[in-house]
Structures are given as structure tokens and as C-alpha cells.
Amino acid sequence: MTQTDALLRLQEVDLELIRTKRALAALPQKEKIKKIKQAAKSLSSELTKLVGARKDVQIDLDDNRATHQHMLDLVEEVSTKVSTTSDYRAIADLEAQLTHLAKRIERLDFEKAALDKDLAKLQESEAKACALGRKLQSEAQIQADAYKQATADITASITNLNEEREQLVSKLDTELLEKYNTAVQRFGGLAVEKLVGNNPSICRVSLQPSSYADIRAQNTEITTCPYCHRMLVVTDPSYNA
Numbered sequence: 001m002t003q004t005d006a007l008l009r010l011q012e013v014d015l016e017l018i019r020t021k022r023a024l025a026a027l028p029q030k031e032k033i034k035k036i037k038q039a040a041k042s043l044s045s046e047l048t049k050l051v052g053a054r055k056d057v058q059i060d061l062d063d064n065r066a067t068h069q070h071m072l073d074l075v076e077e078v079s080t081k082v083s084t085t086s087d088y089r090a091i092a093d094l095e096a097q098l099t100h101l102a103k104r105i106e107r108l109d110f111e112k113a114a115l116d117k118d119l120a121k122l123q124e125s126e127a128k129a130c131a132l133g134r135k136l137q138s139e140a141q142i143q144a145d146a147y148k149q150a151t152a153d154i155t156a157s158i159t160n161l162n163e164e165r166e167q168l169v170s171k172l173d174t175e176l177l178e179k180y181n182t183a184v185q186r187f188g189g190l191a192v193e194k195l196v197g198n199n200p201s202i203c204r205v206s207l208q209p210s211s212y213a214d215i216r217a218q219n220t221e222i223t224t225c226p227y228c229h230r231m232l233v234v235t236d237p238s239y240n241a
């Protein structure tokens with residue numbers, strides 16, 4: 001491999017390295033994983049609220065049940081008194097108590113029905129949130145696996161390119177390499193152009209016959225573009241301007 005070939009290939013390798021590293025940084029899974037994590041986080045706080053609300057309703061239902069039982073006990077107690085009393089006024093008083101208790105029981109039944117409805121609703125929402133949580137978890141796993149695979153593939157390409165780069169660099173004179181490195185910095189990677197006919201391949205400014213004659217007179221394969229000052233490879237000096 002000639003120095004010219006090594007230089008041209010080095011530029012290709014360096015551009016490929018830039019593209020590959022960019023691709024690594026822009027892997028779509030990264031953004032997807034971020035979004036899934038955000039969704040999982042807001043779902044988790046939603047679930048915490050639902051569980052809290054569900055527990056509150058269950059406590060209210062326990063209270064309702066206990067009060068209901070207490071009322072039934074009172075009804076039994078008062079009924080027993082009614083059956084064992086013959087005093088007319090006492091009986092009237094006890095019956096008023098029974099009417100009052102019946103109203104309380106009716107109210108408790110009404111409240112219980114509403115609480116049962118609330119509980120069913122909350123349990124349904126909680127189950128849905130849990131199912132969504134599981135779905136997000138498996139989606140996150142899929143994306144993480146894909147990210148790992150893609151990262152491994154790209155990292156392998158980068159390693160190969162770096163190895164090839166080392167080989168190419170070892171073939172270049174120090175002076176030429178320095179010139180290339182400076183031009184890479186200056187031109188953002190596009191450091192070397194090729195003369196095609198009398199057109200440099202990057203700046204594409206047609207060389208004037210005098211410039212072309214100068215370049216031919218240098219009798220070297222690697223020179224400098226008189227317009228953009230990139231490194232200019234002249235491999236076909238047969239062209240006649």
C-alpha cells in the first residue's frame with residue numbers, strides 16, 4: 001500500500017469512525033428506555049395513590065360492618081326488652097328506639113353499597129395499573145437487550161476501525177501525518193480531496209490551467225489544493241487541462 005492509498009483510506013476510516021460513534025450516541029433504544037422509565041415512574045406514583053385510596057375504602061367498609069353489627073346487637077337487645085316489658089309507655093319508647101335503629105341500619109346499608117362500588121372501581125384501576133406496569137417492565141427489558149446488542153455491534157466496528165487506523169497511521173511519514181491531522185481539525189474530517197480531471201473532489205473549484213500546470217510540475221501525488229487548502233491527491237496526472 002502506497003502512502004497515498006494509506007492517506008485516502010485513513011480519511012475514509014476516520015469519517016467512518018465519526019459516523020459510527022454518532023450512531024452509537026444516537027441509538028433509538030436509549031431514548032425509548034428513557035421514556036419507558038418516565039412512564040413507569042408516573043405509573044408507580046399513580047399506583048401508590050390508588051392503593052392508598054383502596055385501603056381507605058376498606059377501612060371505611062370495616063367500620064361500616066362493625067357499626068352494622070353493633071346496630072343488630074342493639075336491635076336484639078331492645079327487642080328482648082320489648083318482649084319482657086308490659087309497661088305501655090316503656091314499650092312505646094322501646095319501639096321508637098327500634099324505628100331509629102332500623103333507619104340507621106338502612107343508612108349503613110346504603111353507605112355500604114356506595115363503598116362496595118368505590119372499592120370495585122379502585123380494584124379495577126389498580127389491576128389495570130399493575131398490568132401496565134408489567135408491560136412497561138417487559139418493554140424496558142426488550143429495549144435494554146436491543147441496546148446491549150446494538151452497542152456491542154457498534155463497539156466491535158469501532159475496535160476494527162481503530163485497529164485499521166493504527167495500521168494506516170504506521171504507513172505514513174510523520175510530516176504527512178501531521179499535515180493530515182491539522183487538516184482534519186481545520187476541515188472537520190474532510191481533510192483530503194482527490195483531483196478528478198481538473199476538479200478537486202471536495203471544493204470542486206475547477207483548477208485554472210496555470211494552477212494545474214504548477215501541480216503537475218511538483219511531480220508529487222500529494223499536494224495542497226490552491227483554493228480550499230485541503231490536501232490534494234493527484235493520482236492521474238495524464239489529464240490535460
Ligand SMILES: [Zn+2]
Nearest residue numbers: 200203225228
Ligand atoms: Zn480544494
